[in-house]
Amino acid sequence: MGGSIEQGISQTHGTTHILHFLVRLPRPMDQVWPAVATADGLAAWFTPADVLEPRLGGAVTLRELGSGRITAWDVDRVAEYTVEGGGRIRFHLERDGERGSAVRFTHEFEGERESEHRWRTRFERLIAWEAGS
Template structure:
């Protein structure tokens, strides 16, 4: 069962989207903060952080280990253990907002504001969905094995999002 409880997209204007995910993860927010804001944490589920200045205005360069995509930008919001936001080339604004639920569960409200046509929107919905599944695995002690990664899961998710769009 997927832990992604809510995934939507909003068309802001021509070729400009707002993608939203809400996840309820059975992990303490301190562990999630580390996974979202440190080079070691990000590598386990998303990308290598070749540069990550952990402060508002700090530089960030992320290198996706499954596709080779490299993006650079800045930290555009930073509220320790609550909000981390990176605005980077190609992927736009990437925002993680954490809300603890008790001591061992956390809600992540995620927003990705970006440009691109409909095909890119579907690609990104599938990509973020898969990365959030990888995040849960990494937090459970099973970080992504990027050398063994294939696009099989991504392709299935993309088709599911495309089917929803056609409905």
């Protein structure tokens, strides 16, 4: 069974844009967590993390988005990065069936920097990503 991108919702409030996705993966949460919470994992499907201090308040630099702080960190469940100029991105992992997991994703940002299409392309790479490859 492969993964899927089930929702892509875009909202605009003034100059603030919010993208929401639900991505289902045929892997357990402990295999998906490294993809959203480690430098190697993020680089494999999203963007290099030049700095990633894995803790609440830790520094983070995501090459495509900018530098900032980790604003939510619940190991194996929630990783949220807030970066200057790039907004706030949040990955919330949940169990999905017996062996799968779901990533509830939110990206809140100002301006026209990101698009639903760009995130769909990234999530297609995440679905294809294999831990340790």
